[in-house]
Amino acid sequence: MKAWISSVGAPTALTCAAFTLVTAVFFISIGQPAIKTIADMMVFAVGDSYSLSETLVKTIPIMMCALATAIPGRLGLISVGAEGQLHVGAIFGTAVMLVLPESFGLLGLCLVLVAAAIGGTLFGFIPGVLRVRLGINETITTLVMNYIGVLFVSALVYGPWRDPANQGWPATKSFPEDLILPFFFGTRVHAGLVIAIGIAVLLHLQFHRGTWSRQIKVLSGNRKVGETFGLNYAFTALLLMCLGGAVAGLAGIFEASAIQGRLQPGLSAGFGLTGFLVAWLSRHEPLMIVPVSFLVAGLISAGDALQLFAKIPAASSTILQGLLFATALAVPGLIKRYRGRYGN
Template sequence: MAGHARADPDRGGRVDDRRTDMRIDSTARPWPFSAVLLTTALVFFAVAAAFFAAIGQSPLKVMTDLVLFAAGDGFSREETLLKAAPILLCALAAAIPGRLGLISVGAEGQLHLGAIFGTAMVLSMPGAPAMILLPATLMAAACGGAFWGAIPGWLRGRLAVNETITTLVMNYIGVLMVNALVFGPWRDPVNLGWPATARFPDAVDLPVLPGTRLHLGLMLGALLALACALAFSRGIRAERVRILAMNRKVGETFGLSFPRHAVVLMALGGAVAGLAGIGEAIAIQGRLQPGLSLGYGLTGFLVAWLCGHRFLPILLVSILIGGLLAAGDALQLYAKVPASSAVILQGLLFVTVLAVPGLLQRRTA
């Protein structure tokens, strides 16, 4: 196709149509999501098998044990789902602003701010009944996470500050704020050997399914995933987000406000991560103390990335990652696999998640 130079209205210069045509003609047809997911899983299992063979373990035996320790009996399945709950909430926290094209890696900090705000509510009303204290604590945690998410959303929308950098930096601030409080004014004087708050009262315990250890956090995460799937698939608000994500200038031409949507969606994502934080503090630790999160924020971000910010696949993949984490502890104890194997497997999984879609796209380009 013959090309010629023409004026570029945005830059005031000249562009070559031949370059423009090449860019358009080389646009690759995206792979179906199911194909990307299946290919990623196959590559991961191949890499994991090579890793176990390299450390002198039988790949088939370790993989079999991995499945058994993640879902072999009732206790294993409960442990898998308990590990999946904070991952699911943090993945939703990344996926909600991701629908606007925002890359938020701040769920870790938002999780910690939610735990701080929720703990502040618990400590301020130690004698309140459960029907008041628990909803107030959850609401405070959501507000804390929303506040921590809205800040980078406002900076991105109003000042064009990169939200990936701001959320990453704010993660460290959130973690250090928890440490400052539990080493300082919130430290329980009775518990001299370990920096932590006083144990939370029974009134703030999360409801559990009868006969299990499964608490409200997982059920809430599943309901939020379903609600988000519905909210972002239909309706005028979903269309507005979709338009702004595809082309901000076109959206603003129709009167849509990108800054307002950035703040709202980042705040909503932060609120969900805040619930994960207070859920871990209540259900797992029973108090606020260091080590609240085992990297759930980054894990959730990568789960959201793998699923293309699709909410229902996020629910499934979060459970699979939860099984990997739960089985890692059991592998160390019973299969004599090195303690670092679960962490290495998780790292291999995320490298695979990041690499495979790009490699597939290059093959079709």
């Protein structure tokens, strides 16, 4: 217990305290009353059933993108490609929607989801194979491929997929109802939430018990040692990159079908990068990702509400995300230095 407090509890508490302070300083510097604005943000994030449901709506893609980052992250791979994988997943899922005849029922929905996962997998496979075959750093390729994924969506919805019924608006035709996941209690919260939490639990089990989890642990600790024991680093790395891509791809089709109703530009409000932040804050622990993505989603939807009610631009939540990341990186390191200098 004591070890847990000093290794996890204390840094986390100090990080939260430091981030609150940083947030207060930020609001003061843009001329807003700090304490009132922070209190407002909490109300806007979870204060009533509507705010709560909007926060949950944003939790889903963030959680999926965080899981997509954490899966290769378990092996020490730093993939920042969830944004691109999300977009390509949405493209593949939408493609199935466009070719399916009317009312295809549950089978149609499954086909759409599988296609989305395949699309995401493809965008995880490319950086994965470049990594294991040529040793090209996956961080750079995934970051660059994000731009490609976003542009592919634009190319399609401004081009061949634009539905003439939209009167010039660049978007595909709407998803028919039976190809959309069911919603909860008349809100915009959809069954993707259950799927995301299910994936998190499944990954937790995979990463903490069984042979596979030990193989990953050995390979992430020391690749050479693992390979002497006959473990295949290249295969494991490629598999994890693909799995991560599949999860992000699902997030993409959830957004396109359930939230936006069609494929159109502005599919993702930077969920990929936010997911990376959440994965990092959660130390790539799938079960930690669930609550942390909810908190960060609250931060973002509070930022949206502040724009509406307090005329503070929504970009403020991007700044706060960056500051949260910086704080979370700084605090544990500084604690370690302090302890090193003054004994324990």
